[in-house]
Amino acid sequence: MANLATKKQSKKTAMLSAAVYLIMAAIIYYVVFSHTDKLVEVLKSKTYFAPLLCMTTVVVVSFLYGTAISNILKHTLQERLKSQELREE
């Protein structure tokens, strides 16, 4: 019973953090797509700012959005498929 309560709590926490990460990722998407001209200017500058901007954004977005999606799928699809897990070879 206590285990089930902890599980429910962790699912709730995971979903909450997924929502927070999704919002943060959405803010980055908004900033990028609403400042296209400035962004393209930096990306075309051929200075170290271009890879810095690119790689930092990519890492941050993939972390935020990726973690959010991972958390959501972990507590929905993955949990549902738990009884079907295989490990052969």
Add this chain to the structure above:
Amino acid sequence: MAGAVEIPAAAEAIKFITLTPKTAFSLFGIGLVGGILSGFLGSGGAFIMTPAMMSLGIPGIMAVAANITHKFGKAIMGSRKHNEFGNVDMRMGLVMFIALFAGVKVAVSMNRGILAKMGTAGSNLYISIMFVIILSWVTWFMFRDIMKQRRGTNRITGQEGPTLAEKIRNLNLPPVIHFKVAGVRASLWLALLVGFATGFLAGTIGVGGFIGVPAMIYLLGIPTYVAAGTELFLAIFSGAQGAFLYSMHGLVDLRITLLLYVGSMIGINLGAIGTRVVRGSQMRLVMVAIIAMVALSRLAMVPVYLAEMGKISLAAGMHDAITLMSNIFLFGSGAVGVSMILFWMFQAYRRAGVVQNAGGDLSSSKASV
């Protein structure tokens, strides 16, 4: 797994495209398909994503740049997810990376030499022929293995002697390293050789994962799911290098990369979850189907390149028809692969529902007792 990145000098006139809602939605779909394949097989996104983006009107070099930059973040998250499942052997990844890098460098030098001597059409012909030979061999090898397993005449029955791959694996040239996650002991030289060969082929035909994953499975004896996870771990390094170099040349359109992520992050998680509920032999079957169709796609293009070199004559209509057929095989391979993965996952989902209902019935009957 393609490592070294070559950037043509004629990339100066490239312009960033105007994004429409249709383009944005298409990029989401391309990312989703590429993500599912990468999450499930550890590779297989790039060969479909780049031409698909080009068909949307994105210049080839920018499609490659967006793809490789996207691969960097995708590989970080994908290998993290696989690591969660115990699918990543970092020791194996690091050993292979060193040799892989050398292999890519050698292959790129060879490709440059061929390009200088035979021109673009000659270079395309060389790459296509290499594609056809290598991918056909891998297809045949894996297909034969799957069939053997299905017939039950694999090594467990002892009816057949060791295969060439097993003989190579059993050489055990010292030093022998224990790869803990993969659960195998393998010669360092063999791991380096696999890394070098993978890098060489990645540098030659641009799709190293197709070679790296089967090589890890058959030559090093690594379970399929660990090979897929380790391959994604390796992709972090090549993705980082590619993202850095392309963006230094002003070729990365971050908007395209971000739109790809919307689909690919969902896909890569779906694919990784898929590896938990699908058998290793089924994973290999998906890989064989995709590799065979990609080989057919490249085989179809051989007459086109021969015509471009002036070796044979080809009517304009025929040229277009062959190119279309090649594209059908290429995009069809992705569609077939993703359909197979989703179909098996859907079957597992339905079975899980039955199990859950049975469990629910059991607990309610227990409660009523």
